Amino acid sequence: MIKIQILLLVLLIIISCNQKKEITNINDNNQHPKLILTARGVQDIRSKLGTIPIFDNSLQKVKEEVDAEIDLGIDIPIPKDYSGGYTHSRHKQNWFILQKAGVLYQILDDEKYAKYVKNMLMKYEEMYKTLPLHPKTRSYARGKLFWQCLNDSNWLVYVSQAYDCIYNYLTEEERNKLETNLFRPFADHISIDSPQFYQRVHNHSTWGNAAVGMIGLVMDDEDLIKRALYGIEGKEMDKTAKDDDGGFINKDGKAGFLANIEEPFSPDGYYNEGPYYQRYAMYPFLIFGEALHNVKPELKIFEYKDGVLLKSINALLNLSDADGDFFPLNDGQKGMSYYTGSLVTAVDISYKYGNADSGLLSIAKKQNRVLLDDSGLAVALGIKEGKTQPFQKKSINLSDGPNGKQGGVGILRNEDIELVFKYASQGSSHGHYDKLSFSLYENGEELIQDYGLARFVNIEQKGGGNYLKENKTWAKQTIAHNTVTQNETSHYQGKYEIGSQNHPDLHYFSSEDENVQVVSSKVANTYKGTDLLRTMALIKDKDFEKPFVLDIMRVESNTFNQYDFPFYFFGQVLDTNFEYKTSEILKPLGKKNGYQHLFIEASGKAIAGNSKFSWFNNNKFYTLTSLTNKIDDLIFTRIGANDPEFNLRRDPALILRRKDSKNTTFISALESHGSYSPVTESAFNSKSSIRELKVELDSQEYTAISITSIKGNTTLFITSNKKASKEAKHTITINGKHYSWTGAYYYK
Structure with missing residues (x-):
C-alpha cells in the first residue's frame, strides 16, 4: 500500500513538472505567436469559444470577411496610385486581411488560413526584391508599395502580426527567404533609407518605429528592436523634414519609439x-x-x-x-x-x-x-x-506639452452641453493658428463649430485623397476659428516656426461646482505687442432652461487695431435686434489669411448695449447676446469664396468687427433654448432668457459682468484677471457694494 502511494506521488510530481514545463514553453519568447496574440492566449481562447458572445460574433464576422477574400484570390498589383486609388486600396486591404487570416489560423487551427498568408507573402517577396520607389513623387519620403513611407509602415505593422501567427507553419528555408528578401529590406527602407521620415517625433515616425520593432520582435533581431526604440544609430533627429501637408517638424531630442512617447x-x-x-x-x-x-x-x-x-x-x-x-x-x-x-x-x-x-x-x-x-x-x-x-x-482639463506646461484643452460639461476650449500648443505640423478658440456641442450636435481639416481622406477625386491647398489657405488660418483675429492676420503670422516656439498658459480651471464651471487662459504675442485673456464659464441657473455660456475675451495692445471675432454657427437666421443689409453681389471679405474664402452675405451696424442674434437648427433655438457699441460692425459671412473646385463646405458665420481699438473686451453669452415640433407645428421657449448683459467693472485686475434674466433676476460673475489661485482672497467694491470671496471667480 505504501509503495502504491509513493508511486502515485511520484506520478503526480512528474505530471506537475510536465504541466509547469508546458506553461513555461508557452510563455517562452521563442514560441509563436508572441506579439499580440500569444500561445497562452490561443489556448485560453480555444477553451472558451462558443461561450463568449461578443468575441464569438467578432470572430464570425472576421471569418466571413477573410473567407470572401480567399475566394476572390490573391491580388498583388504593381503600385501606381495615390490614396484612394485601386493599387493603394488593394495593398491596404491586403495588410488587414493578412493580419486577420493569421489570427484565424491560430484560433481555428485551420491550415487554409496559414496557406493563404504564406502564398500572399511569397508573392510580395517576389515583387518587393525588384520593386523601385513608388512612381508618385509628392511625398517627402516615398515608399515602395505606397506613395509614402507612412503607408509602407502601416503595412509592416499589420503584416508582422500575420508573420508571427504562421511563423511555425513555415519551414526555415521559407522564413529565411521572406526575411532576407522582404522583411529586412522593407524595414531598412522605411528607416535607414528614409531618415527624414524615421528620425522624428511625429505620428509618421511612430508608425515607422513600430513597424521596424514588431518585425524585429518576430525575427528576434536585436538590431531592429534597438533601432525601433532609439532611432538609427549615429544619425541625429531630422529637424527640417517637410510633411506632406507642408509643415515642418522642429523638435529637439532623441529619435525612436521612446522619444515619440516622451515628447x-x-x-x-x-x-x-x-x-x-x-x-x-x-x-x-x-x-x-x-x-x-x-x-x-x-x-x-x-x-x-x-x-x-x-x-x-x-x-x-x-x-x-x-x-x-x-x-x-x-x-x-x-x-x-x-x-x-x-x-x-x-x-x-x-x-x-x-x-x-x-x-x-x-x-x-x-x-x-x-x-x-x-x-x-x-x-x-x-x-x-x-x-x-x-x-x-466629466469636465476635464488636459495639459499639453511633455511636461504639461504648454497650455492644454479644457472641456466643460453640464447636462447635454459641452464646451471645448482650446489653449494648446501649436500641435506640430498639424496644428492650427487658433489660440484661445472654442467650440460648443449639445448632445453630440455642433452648435458653434471648429472647421477641422480641408481634406477628403482617401477620396482619390479630391487631390488624391491628400491635404488640399485650402487646408493652409483656410482651415489653419485664425479667421476660420472662433477666436479673435487682429488686422486680418493670423496668429504668429501663420508661421509654424513662430507658433511652435510659443503657447498659451492656463490662468485657471474650475469644475468643482457643477453649476458654475470656468476655464481661463492667457497668451502673449500672438501678435507683437498684443496680449489675450479669455475666460469662459458654463453656468447653470434657475432662470435658464439649459446651462449657458458666458464668454469674456480681453485684448490688451500697444497699438490701435481692427479686431474680428467670429461665431461659426449652424442653421438658419431667425431674428436679430440690429438692422443689416444683404449683399446683392457676393464679394470676399478680404484677400488673404483665410479672408479670401469668406463671402459677405450681409452686414450692418451693431447697437449700443446688447446686440442679439437668434438662429434655428435641428428643431432647436439658439441665441447669441453680445455687448457692442454703435461703431461695431456685424457681418454675416459664408465660406466658399475663391474656391473654384468646391473643396470647402458652405458654412455660415457671424463676425463682430471692432475697428480702431486698442484695449478692448468682447463679452457674449450663448444660450440653447426651446424646441420646435414640425408634427404639432408648435414652438416652445423660442426666445432668449437674457434681458441684459452689462459690464459692471473691467480693469486689469477684475472683470465683472451682470446678467439680468427676463424674469428680472440679476446675477454677477466676477473673474480675477491677475490672482487666480484657489487660495487667493479678493475684496472689491462695485457700484458701492462690497464683494469678498476666495478663489479665481465669484458668481451669485
Missing part, C-alpha cells in the same frame, strides 16, 4: 497633434507596446513616463462628444469616432493592461466588437461576467 504626450495623456491624429497614432503606440510587454517585459513599457500610454486612452475618450465623435481640434476629420478600429484596440488593451476600468466595457459594448487576441478575450469575459459600468465623461 508629444503630456502627463495627462493629451497628444499634441490633437485627437484625430492621437486616434491614428494610438494603434502603433499600443500594438507595439503590447508586443514589447509580451516579448520584453523587462522594459515595463506600460509604466514608461508614468504610464502615459494607458493614460492617453482615457484622455482620448474624453476628447469625444456625446456620440463618440472626436472634437476636430487642429487637423481633424469630422465624424472620426471611438468606433474606429484603432479605438477598439485602445479600449481592449487599456482594459487588460490598465486597471480593468469597467467603464471601458460600456464603450466596448457600443463598439460591438473586440480584438481576436488576449486583450479582446479579457474584455469579452468582463462583459459576460456583468462587470460593465457606464463610462463617465
